[in-house]
Amino acid sequence: MFKYIVKRLFLIPPMLMGISLIALLAMHLTPGDPASMRYGLNPEVSGSARAHLKELYGLDKPVIVQYGGWLKRIVTLDFGDSFIDDRPVIEKIKERLPATLILQISALILIFSIALPIGVMSAVKQNSFFDKATTFLVFVGFATPTFWLALLLMRFFGFQLEWLPISGMSPWYAQDYSLPHRILDLLWHLILPLFTLAFTGLAGISRYTRYSMLEVIRQDYIRTARAKGLKENKIIYHHALKNALLPVITILGLTLPALIGGSFIFETIFAWPGMGRLMYTAILQYDYPVVMGVGIISVFLTLTGILISDILYAVVDPRIRYE
């Protein structure tokens, strides 16, 4: 097992290199460059200022040289400076990461704690009214555009009822709040975004759980458990669910990069200061260092996420052994 993990860890750096090279090439292949995006068609900026900026950022050099420079810095964990405002990429990420983490982690917890029971119940009572109703509901959620639902909720709860704040993470005058006040305030601001994320995100987990639960409860060992005279609750939650969770672990592993990736549309609607907006602006502005920086972290987390779920398999399922 230990050998296996080490082997897998050694595979991560070459994969990171390959993927980052492809990412940089892809960015350079699309038409446009940071200098034109920043100063293009501004009647007060001369063409020489644009050329000068390219030189300053080394954009006049061949792509492979640029990649080499980036690689040399990244091994010392130096992500470079943003082309937009010359601030260190890592600082820009740090600023936005907490907002995204708070939202995504609480959404993940909420989704799991609602979707798992829904999945289990609808599998146990397959084709019942509950099954059909929840199936309908989660698919409605899945098909609802986030921004549309968000605007409806804001309008109803924020404008008409005036119960909840419309957008943002904290009011600007919160600087004088005490810590408990701040936490309460944050929860207050989290209600609408969380509800929106959870409602539109229930489908995946609940359907996976239902499906895999249906498989498991038809297995012989469940019949055996029943034959032994075990209580139904114990059969479902102890024997069946444990086994049914295996595929769900895979999904959990894959959500790791999404935790820091955020979502652009969502953050734009709720004026949430997260990573999605950072990445989107960076892509639009051809801010290579930021795109590469966020990208490499996401790729790293994806690879780690897969590794972790592979390890978790072995922990959860005694039949799986890695050599």
Place this chain on the structure above:
Amino acid sequence: MNRLKSKASVYLNRLIKKKALFITTVSFFIFSVPLAGAQEILSYGDAYVSGSIADAITLIPFLATDSTSGNINSMIFNGLTKVDKDLNITGDLAESYDVSDDKLTITFHLRKNVLWQDGVKFTADDVKFTFDIILDPRNAAPYAANFQDIEEIKVVDKYTVQFKYRKPYAPALLKLGTAIIPKHLLKNIDIKNCNFARDPVGTGPYKLAEWKTDQHIILDSFYNYFEGRPFIDKYVERVIPNQAVQFLELITGGIDSMGLTPYQYKYRTDTKKFKERFVKYKYLSRSYTYIGYNLKDPLFEDKRVRQALSYAVDRKAIIDGVLMGMGEECTGPFIKGTYAYNEEVRKYPYNPQKAKELLKEAGWIDRNNDGILEKDGLKFSFKLITNQGNKQREDVATIIQQNWREIGVEVEIQAIAWAAFITEFVDKRNFQALILGWTMPIDPDNYNVWHSDSMKDGGLNFISYRNKEVDSLIERGRETYNQDERQRIYRKIHEITAEEQPYTFLYFPYALPAVSKRFKGIEPAPAGISYNFIKWYVPEVEQKYTR
């Protein structure tokens, strides 16, 4: 402090008089009207919260090119000169200035009562330092070209600074109005890698209190501001990237002001409830939208063809349909209402018949009755491009396509993502016609867009307009300080471009801000509403954010 007092009391008196007059008139009819509001006086306090689509990028003023940074910087910093409410040049940090007879030397006499926000005195050294930094190529200042003709900057004494130019450059007076930065904090520091961009110190009416990236920027009023302490204590800019959400925030009181879309201005805010709480303003913005023709394309070589295309465009339908009437027709490349704008130029009212005649004159006739004109076997059919994501321009393109179809001109519209639009089409002159807009600097000099020198490598004369008379007028305009003469020059340029129609000039959109009614002292002028922000105030009884 004395100055402030006197100024404030004059203001106060005027206000009380107005109010008193109002009260007597009203109470003449309704005797039971209490004297509420009579003691309404200029009061300090409260906060002004506005919504912005995007966060500021940098508070190093000479590096900022985006509008939010520009806004915030204009609150924190001052330049040597500024424009007043009627867009005329006036001194800011400079109490006065004079231009030598040979027009090569500009001398600024600085105010002596200006303090940096950290308490240090502002002097001529700061001025020289600022321009030295901007002209240092290592700092890659985007607007450096505005100062390339400066030969020498001389500090004459502590409060006098002289700019020597290689050749006369009239826009200098405005360009030198760029924000001045403090020498004592920035000397011997690599400005691109220091924290001044997030922790600036200026001479302006407001200073930075807190900047939470992508959330808000809070500015506190600077008590020792040389024009007096601003009445409103805090200026807050909240970043709300979606306009619909901004509007919800506005009507629920989360923000006090935002720029409305024409639709919001006309329909969403036309309620009694809204008007009770907000004042809507409407004034021309300093930008215009146009169709540009690639003059290297044989289709558009003939002036009559371009004139015909302009006659065929129904501007009124565009302004009514796309802008909901929130705009005015544009006839040329200057700010409407300023001295450079010529009202007497050739106009192109919607007249498809005349367009057809002109095209016939130019040899374009529908010979095979397919509804499309031909000449020498060539169909009058071309591609009109614009940038993707600008709904307004895409709608304009659709109306124009229909307009031109009626005179036998076939157009295919293509919307292209901004990055590709610039690098692949505009920069490479690889287009036939395009719809775009210009935001104009206040000085009418438009060398960068209209002079034939700006045709080469990535210059902004991408339609390749070349007219010797316009070239020499532009050059003369840059060297002429006399405003009457400049007026003649720019009005002539306006006349020529209107006659030749290298662009079909379409419209100036209105800026449409809405501001909460509790803010008093707003006086709309050609410069907009925010020029006198430090004079805005909220009567004590109406103050919303108190400590």
